[in-house]
Amino acid sequence: MPSAIYIRGACIAGLREDGALGSGNLRMKMSGLVDCIFRQGMRCVLDDATLLARPEEAIDRDASVAADVNHCGSGTASEALQVASTAPGEVRPRILYVLSTKQGGTPQTNRDLMSALGGHAECFVLHSNASSLSLAFFDGEVLVELESRTLPSPIEVLPHRSGLYDEWVMEWLLRHAIELVHVRHIAWHSLGLIDAAKMLGLPVIFSFHDFYAVCPTVKLLDENNVHCGGRCTATPGDCIPELWEPSALAPLKNASIYRWRDMFEDMLSRCDAFVTTSVRAKALLESSFPFLASRQFSIIPHGRDFAEMNCQTAALAEGEPxxxxxxxxxxxxxxxxxxxxxxxxxxxxxxxxxxxxxxxxxxxxxxxxxxxxxxxxxxxxxxxxxxxxxxxxxxxxxxxxxxxxxxxxxxxxxxxxxxxxxxxxxxxxxxxxxxxxxxxxxxxxxxxxxxxxxxxxxxxxxxxxxxxxxxxxxxHTCRVMGDAYLDLYESLLPALR
Structure with missing residues (x-):
């Protein structure tokens, strides 16, 4: 059983037939709701910002219901849960992980991370393929889909945004009480996701598992498969984006790459913290986005758990290939x-x-x-x-x-x-x-x-x-990796402390 109940404005609006947020009938029904909650031995937390439509319609803080309810005057879900966390028991904050593909190393590592967090957080995953998006809850073993929608028009690589996507994601962030957003990969998502999270006062962490933010080639290989280090090579051919139709970005080299870099620098500047997995990757990213050198930027290697490890390789015999x-x-x-x-x-x-x-x-x-x-x-x-x-x-x-x-x-x-x-x-x-x-x-x-x-x-x-x-x-276990991420989350989300 939970130790506290956090009530959103949408719930309170449902207590009135007209859906409005008023004070008369609302106060009476709120009193009954709070009484029911307290009889179950739980606390009730109201977020004033989501509960109230207009200041003049606010519940009187001197009313009887206010005497039994914790208010979060600043109006963010994170602060409301911080109030609730003072009660006996455990409140588990909700973290949203943003992923592009459903297969491969990044989704597998993300599953390892969610499992390692265990009882410290409730984990959700947002997927997008540019045409449709889905939200799932990780129940400890599998992802259970909660929401899905299809965009009438796919997200285009430029400007890498969709107003409708942003509206839907903001709706989901509110509906599912997400308190921290961790972007593991943003390909096929709208860059407006970061703006939506920040409008709700949510901290955002951005992970770099490749160099998609630097260049849509992802791996920084030019048309001759020469590593460019994030700086366009002098050869005349054009580079090929890995996850988008080449024609949408052509010409990329020494042309649309500059718009790409500006878009991503603007988006990244709104994030609160950054993560990558190696010193060299961090250095390359900082050379492409110099402002990262002065921001909270952690190196957290991928953890792996192996049921067994072999201790000795095969010996090479004389004459053997x-x-x-x-x-x-x-x-x-x-x-x-x-x-x-x-x-x-x-x-x-x-x-x-x-x-x-x-x-x-x-x-x-x-x-x-x-x-x-x-x-x-x-x-x-x-x-x-x-x-x-x-x-x-x-x-x-x-x-x-x-x-x-x-x-x-x-x-x-x-x-x-x-x-x-x-x-x-x-x-x-x-x-x-x-x-x-x-x-x-x-x-x-x-x-x-x-x-x-x-x-x-x-x-x-x-x-x-x-x-x-x-x-x-x-x-280098998943638990050690999970502890490192938990330390990072705690630095941004007081309710985890």
């Missing part, structure tokens, strides 16, 4: 063309390449490459163990902000070779649980040839990998 495992969805951005060239430059008798995951249509791997197909994240360690790789590879050519496949390889006890770019380079450099090589097939082949003849170096890296696993069991 080196088994190299590349996990994940292999696309151009994930190094698919590099892998294609690497596979064609070696013989399977010396290098046995395995892919655990999917391969994009534009990637043509030789027939001797073993493609094992997609995997469930909860079975990834056992699937990797069945392949018995000597070495893992993360071949992303863009600066990933964290990289779950790197975590999964390490959890399976497999050291990793990668390029020194983004969070992948940062994490390998910090842990020592792998090697960083230049982004060329020749450099990779030289490294693989040298590694076969250096068992001591292999042993040192495996020892550092074992140390990472011990650290991960203590400091």
């Amino acid at each position: 080196l088994r190299l495992l590349v996990p994940g969805g292999i696309s151009i951005a994930k190094g698919g063309k590099f892998l294609e060239e690497l596979a064609r430059s070696t013989r399977p008798e010396t290098l046995e390449i395995h892919v655990l995951g999917t391969v994009a249509e534009e990637i043509s791997l030789p027939r001797h490459v073993h493609v094992h197909g997609p995997y469930l994240r909860e079975e990834v360690v056992s699937r990797i163990a069945a392949i018995r790789p000597h070495l893992g590879a993360v071949l992303s050519i863009w600066p990933e902000t964290y990289c779950h496949t790197l975590t999964e390889l390490w959890a399976a006890g497999v050291p990793v070779v990668a390029f020194d770019i983004g969070a992948v380079g940062e994490r390998i450099e910090e842990s020592g649980a792998g090697w960083l090589v230049p982004m060329s097939v020749e450099a990779m082949l030289d490294f693989l040839h040298r590694l076969r003849s250096q068992p001591e170096e292999w042993g040192q890296v495996n020892a550092r990998l074992a140390a990472w696993q011990q650290l991960a069991r203590r400091e």
Whole structure:
């Protein structure tokens, strides 16, 4: 049973046949409602701003009903719940997470976060695909849809706004008493979402899981798949947006990108706090939006819980081909063309390449490459163990902000070779649980040839990998991640303290 009841104005309006907010009949019915609430051993909190239509229609604070009811004079849901939180028992604030896709790393990590928060908050998720939007409640196991609506006209990439979307979302924020908005990804949503939340006095946190806010290419790769670092390259071709029709933004390079950057800087400036998952990602974002350097900007790595971790990778026997495992969805951005060239430059008798995951249509791997197909994240360690790789590879050519496949390889006890770019380079450099090589097939082949003849170096890296696993069991769990986010939420939402 709840310890307090927070009454919205919409509820009070329903006590009168005409729906108006008056004082005569309303006071009598309010008194009966409050009496019923108190007989159940609960407290009642009224938010004056939502309860009253006009100041002259206010309930007299000297009236009998006012003597039994806590008022929140400043009129925000967060402050009303702070009043309620002084009662015995626990009030769980409501957090809305904003997501674009329903599949992939960000939704999975968000589910991990919601589960880790446990009894500290009630979690809701807002999805949009530009044409329709839905609101769901996380019951601890699954998302239960509460609301859904279809826009008569889809949200367009420019200006990335929809007045009707904003109206509907504001209605949902009020109806479901949301107290904090956490944007995990804003693609296909209206940027007016932030304005709607701020009009209601709600704190807004914005997370960066890629570089969509910097450029609609998302991964900051130009038309030649060269990483631009957030600054347009000098080549003549145009860049391709990842989540929108290219024609809607053409030309993007050195043209509509400037409008995009202005739109996002304006939107971000209205947010209260920011989160990303690595030092390098934060630095790149601050170089694109310098004002972020002076704002509340946290680095919270993704937590993962593994039922098991393998402690030792397979030993490489004399004359045996080196088994190299590349996990994940292999696309151009994930190094698919590099892998294609690497596979064609070696013989399977010396290098046995395995892919655990999917391969994009534009990637043509030789027939001797073993493609094992997609995997469930909860079975990834056992699937990797069945392949018995000597070495893992993360071949992303863009600066990933964290990289779950790197975590999964390490959890399976497999050291990793990668390029020194983004969070992948940062994490390998910090842990020592792998090697960083230049982004060329020749450099990779030289490294693989040298590694076969250096068992001591292999042993040192495996020892550092074992140390990472011990650290991960203590400091990189979903609970640790949840505690870090809870600290951030508490800094913005007093009712959580």
